[in-house]
Amino acid sequence: MVAEKFTIAIEDSDEAFTCSSDRNVLKAMEQLGRKGIPVGCRGGGCGVCRVQVVGDGRYRTGKMSREQVPVDDERQGICLACKLFPEADLRLKVLGRWQKHFITGMNPEAA
Amino acid sequence: MSFTGVMRPGHAAIRVLDMDESVTYYTERMGLMKTDEDDQGRVYLKAWDELDCFSIVLREADSPGIDYTGYKTFSRADMDELVGKLEDYGIDIEWIAEGELNNCGERARFQTPSGHSFELYSEKKQIGDGLGRTNPNPWPEGLKGMQVYRFDHVLLYGPNIIETTKIFTDVLGFDLTERVLTPEGEMNVTFVSCSNKAHDLAFVEYPEPNKLHHVSFMLMTWEEVLRAADLMSMHDISIDIGPTRHGITRGRTIYFFDPSGNRNEVFCGDYTWYPDREPITWTAEELGRAIFYHDRRLNENFLTVVT
Numbered sequence: 462m463v464a465e466k467f468t469i470a471i472e473d474s475d476e477a478f479t480c481s482s483d484r485n486v487l488k489a490m491e492q493l494g495r496k497g498i499p500v501g502c503r504g505g506g507c508g509v510c511r512v513q514v515v516g517d518g519r520y521r522t523g524k525m526s527r528e529q530v531p532v533d534d535e536r537q538g539i540c541l542a543c544k545l546f547p548e549a550d551l552r553l554k555v556l557g558r559w560q561k562h563f564i565t566g567m568n569p570e571a572a
Numbered sequence: 573m574s575f576t577g578v579m580r581p582g583h584a585a586i587r588v589l590d591m592d593e594s595v596t597y598y599t600e601r602m603g604l605m606k607t608d609e610d611d612q613g614r615v616y617l618k619a620w621d622e623l624d625c626f627s628i629v630l631r632e633a634d635s636p637g638i639d640y641t642g643y644k645t646f647s648r649a650d651m652d653e654l655v656g657k658l659e660d661y662g663i664d665i666e667w668i669a670e671g672e673l674n675n676c677g678e679r680a681r682f683q684t685p686s687g688h689s690f691e692l693y694s695e696k697k698q699i700g701d702g703l704g705r706t707n708p709n710p711w712p713e714g715l716k717g718m719q720v721y722r723f724d725h726v727l728l729y730g731p732n733i734i735e736t737t738k739i740f741t742d743v744l745g746f747d748l749t750e751r752v753l754t755p756e757g758e759m760n761v762t763f764v765s766c767s768n769k770a771h772d773l774a775f776v777e778y779p780e781p782n783k784l785h786h787v788s789f790m791l792m793t794w795e796e797v798l799r800a801a802d803l804m805s806m807h808d809i810s811i812d813i814g815p816t817r818h819g820i821t822r823g824r825t826i827y828f829f830d831p832s833g834n835r836n837e838v839f840c841g842d843y844t845w846y847p848d849r850e851p852i853t854w855t856a857e858e859l860g861r862a863i864f865y866h867d868r869r870l871n872e873n874f875l876t877v878v879t
Binding site: 499500501502503504505506507509524525526527528529 | 832
Protein backbone atom coordinates (compact mmCIF):
# COMPACT_ATOMS: atom_id res chain seq x y z
CA MET A 462 0.00 0.00 0.00
CA VAL A 463 1.34 3.40 -0.94
CA ALA A 464 1.21 5.86 1.95
CA GLU A 465 -0.92 8.93 1.27
CA LYS A 466 0.69 12.33 1.49
CA PHE A 467 -0.80 15.25 3.37
CA THR A 468 0.03 18.89 3.98
CA ILE A 469 0.92 19.97 7.51
CA ALA A 470 0.50 23.71 8.12
CA ILE A 471 1.82 25.48 11.22
CA GLU A 472 -0.51 28.17 12.56
CA ASP A 473 0.78 31.73 12.95
CA SER A 474 3.60 31.02 10.51
CA ASP A 475 4.12 30.51 6.79
CA GLU A 476 5.53 27.07 7.47
CA ALA A 477 3.95 24.11 5.70
CA PHE A 478 5.37 20.77 4.64
CA THR A 479 4.34 17.38 3.32
CA CYS A 480 4.02 14.31 5.52
CA SER A 481 2.96 10.83 4.50
CA SER A 482 0.54 8.79 6.62
CA ASP A 483 3.25 6.33 7.66
CA ARG A 484 5.63 9.00 8.96
CA ASN A 485 5.38 11.08 12.10
CA VAL A 486 4.98 14.82 11.60
CA LEU A 487 8.14 15.78 13.48
CA LYS A 488 10.31 13.45 11.42
CA ALA A 489 8.77 14.72 8.17
CA MET A 490 9.53 18.29 9.25
CA GLU A 491 13.13 17.49 10.22
CA GLN A 492 13.91 15.48 7.10
CA LEU A 493 12.71 18.31 4.87
CA GLY A 494 14.89 20.74 6.80
CA ARG A 495 11.78 22.65 7.87
CA LYS A 496 11.22 24.33 11.21
CA GLY A 497 8.33 25.41 13.39
CA ILE A 498 7.92 22.60 15.91
CA PRO A 499 10.61 22.29 18.60
CA VAL A 500 12.44 18.94 18.52
CA GLY A 501 13.13 17.07 21.76
CA CYS A 502 13.48 13.33 22.41
CA ARG A 503 11.48 12.16 19.35
CA GLY A 504 10.13 9.31 21.48
CA GLY A 505 6.88 10.61 22.96
CA GLY A 506 8.50 11.26 26.31
CA CYS A 507 9.65 14.84 26.89
CA GLY A 508 6.72 16.93 25.60
CA VAL A 509 8.86 19.53 23.83
CA CYS A 510 7.04 18.96 20.51
CA ARG A 511 3.51 19.36 21.96
CA VAL A 512 1.07 20.58 19.33
CA GLN A 513 -2.69 20.98 19.04
CA VAL A 514 -4.48 19.85 15.92
CA VAL A 515 -6.78 22.73 14.99
CA GLY A 516 -10.04 22.00 13.19
CA ASP A 517 -11.23 18.55 12.23
CA GLY A 518 -8.26 16.99 10.43
CA ARG A 519 -8.07 13.24 11.00
CA TYR A 520 -4.94 11.68 12.46
CA ARG A 521 -3.70 8.86 14.63
CA THR A 522 -1.12 8.88 17.41
CA GLY A 523 1.39 6.46 18.87
CA LYS A 524 1.89 5.96 22.62
CA MET A 525 2.78 9.26 24.32
CA SER A 526 3.75 10.19 27.87
CA ARG A 527 0.52 10.65 29.83
CA GLU A 528 2.31 13.23 31.95
CA GLN A 529 2.84 15.35 28.83
CA VAL A 530 -0.54 14.65 27.23
CA PRO A 531 -3.23 14.10 29.89
CA VAL A 532 -6.52 12.55 28.72
CA ASP A 533 -8.36 15.89 28.70
CA ASP A 534 -5.63 17.44 26.53
CA GLU A 535 -5.75 14.50 24.14
CA ARG A 536 -9.53 15.01 23.72
CA GLN A 537 -8.82 18.60 22.66
CA GLY A 538 -6.49 17.47 19.89
CA ILE A 539 -3.28 17.97 21.84
CA CYS A 540 -0.55 15.48 21.05
CA LEU A 541 3.20 15.16 20.51
CA ALA A 542 4.29 15.76 16.91
CA CYS A 543 6.79 12.88 17.14
CA LYS A 544 3.85 10.50 17.63
CA LEU A 545 1.41 12.20 15.25
CA PHE A 546 0.57 10.48 11.95
CA PRO A 547 -1.70 12.41 9.54
CA GLU A 548 -4.73 10.89 7.84
CA ALA A 549 -5.76 14.23 6.33
CA ASP A 550 -4.27 17.68 5.83
CA LEU A 551 -3.61 19.14 9.29
CA ARG A 552 -3.29 22.61 10.82
CA LEU A 553 -1.16 22.60 13.97
CA LYS A 554 -0.78 25.09 16.75
CA VAL A 555 2.64 24.75 18.39
CA LEU A 556 2.42 24.54 22.20
CA GLY A 557 5.87 23.04 22.81
CA ARG A 558 9.00 24.47 24.25
CA TRP A 559 7.89 27.76 25.73
CA GLN A 560 5.75 25.86 28.19
CA LYS A 561 8.80 23.99 29.43
CA HIS A 562 11.02 24.93 32.34
CA PHE A 563 14.65 25.85 31.90
CA ILE A 564 17.54 25.17 34.25
CA THR A 565 17.20 27.48 37.24
CA GLY A 566 19.38 30.55 36.86
CA MET A 567 19.78 30.00 33.12
CA ASN A 568 17.70 31.08 30.18
CA PRO A 569 18.13 30.19 26.53
CA GLU A 570 19.13 33.73 25.53
CA ALA A 571 21.97 33.71 28.05
CA ALA A 572 23.05 30.20 27.12
CA MET B 573 41.54 -2.23 51.27
CA SER B 574 40.36 1.34 51.45
CA PHE B 575 37.22 1.10 49.35
CA THR B 576 34.18 0.62 51.58
CA GLY B 577 30.83 2.29 52.17
CA VAL B 578 28.93 3.06 48.98
CA MET B 579 30.76 1.31 46.13
CA ARG B 580 28.87 2.15 42.95
CA PRO B 581 25.61 2.86 41.19
CA GLY B 582 24.13 -0.64 41.12
CA HIS B 583 20.80 -0.22 39.40
CA ALA B 584 18.48 2.23 37.73
CA ALA B 585 14.76 1.49 37.40
CA ILE B 586 13.52 3.08 34.19
CA ARG B 587 9.92 3.53 33.02
CA VAL B 588 9.24 2.79 29.36
CA LEU B 589 6.15 3.20 27.19
CA ASP B 590 6.43 -0.09 25.28
CA MET B 591 8.25 -3.02 26.84
CA ASP B 592 8.92 -5.10 23.72
CA GLU B 593 10.34 -2.16 21.78
CA SER B 594 12.43 -1.14 24.80
CA VAL B 595 13.86 -4.60 25.41
CA THR B 596 14.90 -4.82 21.76
CA TYR B 597 16.56 -1.42 22.04
CA TYR B 598 18.40 -2.11 25.31
CA THR B 599 19.56 -5.57 24.22
CA GLU B 600 20.13 -5.46 20.44
CA ARG B 601 21.24 -1.80 20.23
CA MET B 602 22.76 -0.94 23.61
CA GLY B 603 24.12 -4.45 24.03
CA LEU B 604 22.77 -5.26 27.48
CA MET B 605 21.73 -8.81 28.27
CA LYS B 606 18.27 -9.70 29.50
CA THR B 607 18.79 -11.78 32.62
CA ASP B 608 15.33 -12.00 34.16
CA GLU B 609 11.68 -10.96 34.10
CA ASP B 610 9.32 -10.92 37.09
CA ASP B 611 5.61 -11.48 37.66
CA GLN B 612 5.00 -7.73 37.47
CA GLY B 613 6.39 -7.76 33.93
CA ARG B 614 9.56 -5.92 34.88
CA VAL B 615 12.60 -6.84 32.78
CA TYR B 616 16.10 -7.12 34.27
CA LEU B 617 19.21 -6.36 32.23
CA LYS B 618 22.97 -6.28 32.78
CA ALA B 619 26.00 -5.10 30.84
CA TRP B 620 28.57 -7.73 30.00
CA ASP B 621 31.34 -6.44 32.31
CA GLU B 622 29.07 -6.36 35.37
CA LEU B 623 29.08 -9.38 37.64
CA ASP B 624 25.80 -8.72 39.50
CA CYS B 625 22.72 -10.15 37.81
CA PHE B 626 21.13 -6.84 36.84
CA SER B 627 21.82 -3.12 36.68
CA ILE B 628 18.82 -1.88 34.68
CA VAL B 629 15.19 -2.66 35.49
CA LEU B 630 12.54 -1.70 32.92
CA ARG B 631 8.92 -1.15 33.92
CA GLU B 632 6.18 -0.41 31.41
CA ALA B 633 4.22 2.70 32.40
CA ASP B 634 2.19 5.49 30.83
CA SER B 635 4.95 8.10 31.33
CA PRO B 636 8.71 7.54 30.94
CA GLY B 637 11.33 8.60 33.49
CA ILE B 638 13.18 7.05 36.42
CA ASP B 639 11.60 5.27 39.41
CA TYR B 640 14.75 5.04 41.54
CA THR B 641 18.53 4.64 41.47
CA GLY B 642 20.19 2.04 43.70
CA TYR B 643 23.71 2.21 45.15
CA LYS B 644 25.49 -0.91 46.35
CA THR B 645 27.41 -0.80 49.59
CA PHE B 646 30.47 -2.96 50.24
CA SER B 647 28.84 -4.82 53.12
CA ARG B 648 25.60 -5.09 55.06
CA ALA B 649 27.39 -3.51 58.04
CA ASP B 650 28.32 -0.52 55.85
CA MET B 651 24.73 -0.25 54.67
CA ASP B 652 23.33 -0.34 58.21
CA GLU B 653 25.81 2.27 59.36
CA LEU B 654 24.92 4.58 56.46
CA VAL B 655 21.18 4.07 57.00
CA GLY B 656 21.72 5.07 60.64
CA LYS B 657 23.50 8.22 59.50
CA LEU B 658 20.66 9.05 57.10
CA GLU B 659 18.12 8.67 59.91
CA ASP B 660 20.23 10.82 62.23
CA TYR B 661 20.27 13.43 59.46
CA GLY B 662 16.44 13.39 59.53
CA ILE B 663 15.79 11.31 56.43
CA ASP B 664 12.96 8.75 56.46
CA ILE B 665 13.88 5.26 55.32
CA GLU B 666 11.44 2.95 53.58
CA TRP B 667 12.57 -0.66 53.77
CA ILE B 668 11.96 -2.70 50.63
CA ALA B 669 11.92 -6.43 51.34
CA GLU B 670 14.51 -8.84 50.02
CA GLY B 671 13.27 -10.35 46.77
CA GLU B 672 10.99 -7.45 45.80
CA LEU B 673 13.48 -7.14 42.97
CA ASN B 674 14.46 -10.66 41.95
CA ASN B 675 17.78 -11.80 43.42
CA CYS B 676 18.32 -8.54 45.31
CA GLY B 677 18.61 -8.20 49.07
CA GLU B 678 16.82 -5.77 51.33
CA ARG B 679 16.89 -2.16 50.10
CA ALA B 680 16.74 1.04 52.12
CA ARG B 681 14.89 3.64 50.05
CA PHE B 682 14.87 7.38 50.70
CA GLN B 683 13.75 10.55 48.97
CA THR B 684 15.92 13.58 48.29
CA PRO B 685 14.69 17.20 48.29
CA SER B 686 15.10 17.07 44.50
CA GLY B 687 12.14 14.64 44.46
CA HIS B 688 14.17 11.57 43.47
CA SER B 689 14.14 8.13 45.07
CA PHE B 690 17.42 6.44 45.94
CA GLU B 691 18.20 3.08 47.49
CA LEU B 692 21.08 1.50 49.34
CA TYR B 693 21.51 -2.27 49.20
CA SER B 694 24.36 -4.66 49.88
CA GLU B 695 23.34 -7.99 48.40
CA LYS B 696 22.65 -8.95 44.81
CA LYS B 697 23.22 -12.33 43.21
CA GLN B 698 26.38 -12.43 41.13
CA ILE B 699 26.15 -14.36 37.89
CA GLY B 700 29.49 -13.22 36.49
CA ASP B 701 30.58 -12.05 33.08
CA GLY B 702 30.91 -15.48 31.48
CA LEU B 703 34.70 -15.21 31.57
CA GLY B 704 35.31 -16.53 35.05
CA ARG B 705 37.71 -15.35 37.73
CA THR B 706 40.55 -17.71 36.82
CA ASN B 707 42.67 -17.10 33.71
CA PRO B 708 39.84 -15.16 32.02
CA ASN B 709 39.73 -13.95 28.43
CA PRO B 710 39.46 -10.14 28.07
CA TRP B 711 35.97 -10.04 26.59
CA PRO B 712 33.20 -12.45 25.70
CA GLU B 713 32.26 -13.24 22.10
CA GLY B 714 28.78 -12.67 20.76
CA LEU B 715 28.17 -9.18 22.17
CA LYS B 716 25.57 -7.04 20.44
CA GLY B 717 25.14 -3.43 19.37
CA MET B 718 27.13 -0.79 21.24
CA GLN B 719 28.54 -3.43 23.62
CA VAL B 720 28.46 -1.16 26.67
CA TYR B 721 30.68 -2.30 29.56
CA ARG B 722 28.58 -1.12 32.46
CA PHE B 723 25.81 1.12 33.75
CA ASP B 724 27.86 4.07 34.96
CA HIS B 725 25.82 6.96 36.43
CA VAL B 726 22.65 9.04 36.18
CA LEU B 727 22.20 12.80 35.77
CA LEU B 728 19.01 13.99 37.48
CA TYR B 729 17.12 17.29 37.28
CA GLY B 730 15.15 18.70 40.20
CA PRO B 731 14.88 21.47 42.80
CA ASN B 732 17.03 21.88 45.96
CA ILE B 733 20.14 20.26 44.55
CA ILE B 734 22.44 21.90 47.09
CA GLU B 735 20.57 20.20 49.94
CA THR B 736 20.31 17.02 47.91
CA THR B 737 24.03 16.96 47.13
CA LYS B 738 24.85 17.46 50.82
CA ILE B 739 23.09 14.17 51.63
CA PHE B 740 25.54 12.39 49.36
CA THR B 741 28.66 14.30 50.42
CA ASP B 742 28.01 14.88 54.14
CA VAL B 743 26.14 11.67 55.01
CA LEU B 744 26.96 8.98 52.45
CA GLY B 745 30.65 9.77 51.98
CA PHE B 746 30.61 10.87 48.34
CA ASP B 747 33.10 13.51 47.15
CA LEU B 748 32.04 16.60 45.25
CA THR B 749 34.16 16.39 42.08
CA GLU B 750 32.82 19.24 39.94
CA ARG B 751 30.26 22.00 40.22
CA VAL B 752 28.88 24.92 38.28
CA LEU B 753 28.27 28.23 40.04
CA THR B 754 25.53 30.68 39.04
CA PRO B 755 26.46 34.38 38.72
CA GLU B 756 25.26 34.67 42.35
CA GLY B 757 27.79 32.02 43.36
CA GLU B 758 25.26 29.25 44.09
CA MET B 759 25.84 25.70 42.88
CA ASN B 760 23.29 24.76 40.22
CA VAL B 761 25.10 21.74 38.77
CA THR B 762 26.90 19.18 40.96
CA PHE B 763 28.88 16.03 40.18
CA VAL B 764 29.66 13.57 42.97
CA SER B 765 31.71 10.38 43.20
CA CYS B 766 31.61 7.45 45.63
CA SER B 767 34.63 5.83 43.97
CA ASN B 768 37.56 7.06 41.94
CA LYS B 769 35.41 7.81 38.90
CA ALA B 770 34.86 11.46 37.98
CA HIS B 771 31.14 10.96 38.64
CA ASP B 772 28.81 8.34 40.03
CA LEU B 773 25.86 10.75 40.14
CA ALA B 774 25.09 14.30 39.00
CA PHE B 775 22.37 16.88 39.62
CA VAL B 776 21.12 19.96 37.80
CA GLU B 777 18.89 22.54 39.53
CA TYR B 778 15.49 22.52 37.80
CA PRO B 779 12.01 23.65 38.88
CA GLU B 780 10.24 20.33 38.30
CA PRO B 781 11.04 17.53 40.78
CA ASN B 782 12.09 13.95 40.03
CA LYS B 783 13.24 14.41 36.44
CA LEU B 784 15.67 12.22 34.52
CA HIS B 785 18.23 13.85 32.25
CA HIS B 786 20.14 10.71 31.31
CA VAL B 787 21.21 7.20 32.21
CA SER B 788 24.82 6.63 31.19
CA PHE B 789 26.74 3.57 30.09
CA MET B 790 30.50 3.26 29.81
CA LEU B 791 32.63 2.48 26.78
CA MET B 792 36.43 2.32 26.75
CA THR B 793 37.53 4.20 23.63
CA TRP B 794 36.59 7.11 21.38
CA GLU B 795 36.42 4.62 18.49
CA GLU B 796 33.73 2.72 20.39
CA VAL B 797 31.78 5.96 20.91
CA LEU B 798 31.97 6.64 17.17
CA ARG B 799 30.89 3.08 16.40
CA ALA B 800 27.93 3.54 18.77
CA ALA B 801 26.96 6.68 16.83
CA ASP B 802 27.14 4.70 13.57
CA LEU B 803 24.78 2.12 15.04
CA MET B 804 22.36 4.92 15.99
CA SER B 805 22.15 6.03 12.36
CA MET B 806 21.90 2.42 11.13
CA HIS B 807 18.90 1.87 13.37
CA ASP B 808 17.34 5.36 13.28
CA ILE B 809 17.90 5.98 17.00
CA SER B 810 17.20 9.59 18.03
CA ILE B 811 20.53 11.39 18.61
CA ASP B 812 20.56 14.44 20.88
CA ILE B 813 24.16 15.66 20.47
CA GLY B 814 27.57 14.25 19.67
CA PRO B 815 29.87 12.53 19.45
CA THR B 816 31.60 15.34 21.32
CA ARG B 817 33.44 16.09 24.57
CA HIS B 818 32.23 17.34 27.92
CA GLY B 819 34.33 19.96 29.72
CA ILE B 820 32.97 18.61 33.00
CA THR B 821 34.58 15.17 33.64
CA ARG B 822 36.43 15.40 30.25
CA GLY B 823 34.19 12.58 29.04
CA ARG B 824 33.93 11.82 25.32
CA THR B 825 30.27 11.31 24.76
CA ILE B 826 27.14 10.97 22.71
CA TYR B 827 23.62 11.68 24.00
CA PHE B 828 20.68 9.87 22.47
CA PHE B 829 17.20 8.68 23.40
CA ASP B 830 15.62 5.33 24.11
CA PRO B 831 12.31 4.58 22.32
CA SER B 832 10.33 6.22 25.18
CA GLY B 833 12.35 9.45 25.11
CA ASN B 834 14.56 8.70 28.11
CA ARG B 835 17.98 10.16 27.35
CA ASN B 836 20.91 7.75 27.36
CA GLU B 837 24.62 8.41 27.11
CA VAL B 838 27.56 6.28 26.10
CA PHE B 839 30.90 7.80 26.98
CA CYS B 840 34.55 7.04 27.57
CA GLY B 841 37.57 8.62 29.07
CA ASP B 842 36.84 10.58 32.20
CA TYR B 843 39.68 11.06 34.69
CA THR B 844 40.60 9.25 37.88
CA TRP B 845 39.28 10.92 41.01
CA TYR B 846 41.18 10.84 44.30
CA PRO B 847 39.73 12.22 47.53
CA ASP B 848 42.68 14.58 48.10
CA ARG B 849 41.70 16.62 45.03
CA GLU B 850 39.89 19.94 45.18
CA PRO B 851 36.56 19.94 43.34
CA ILE B 852 36.66 21.57 39.90
CA THR B 853 34.54 24.74 39.58
CA TRP B 854 32.93 26.00 36.38
CA THR B 855 31.56 29.52 36.23
CA ALA B 856 28.17 30.37 34.76
CA GLU B 857 29.59 32.23 31.79
CA GLU B 858 31.59 29.12 30.81
CA LEU B 859 28.69 26.70 31.25
CA GLY B 860 28.45 26.10 27.50
CA ARG B 861 32.06 24.91 27.36
CA ALA B 862 31.59 22.94 30.58
CA ILE B 863 28.78 20.89 29.08
CA PHE B 864 29.72 20.75 25.37
CA TYR B 865 33.41 21.55 25.08
CA HIS B 866 33.48 21.89 21.28
CA ASP B 867 30.16 23.68 20.65
CA ARG B 868 30.90 25.96 23.64
CA ARG B 869 27.23 26.75 24.00
CA LEU B 870 24.32 25.09 25.68
CA ASN B 871 21.51 23.94 23.49
CA GLU B 872 17.87 24.20 24.44
CA ASN B 873 17.58 20.44 24.57
CA PHE B 874 20.15 20.17 27.35
CA LEU B 875 18.20 22.80 29.29
CA THR B 876 14.68 21.47 28.79
CA VAL B 877 14.44 17.90 27.49
CA VAL B 878 13.90 15.56 30.43
CA THR B 879 11.55 12.70 31.31
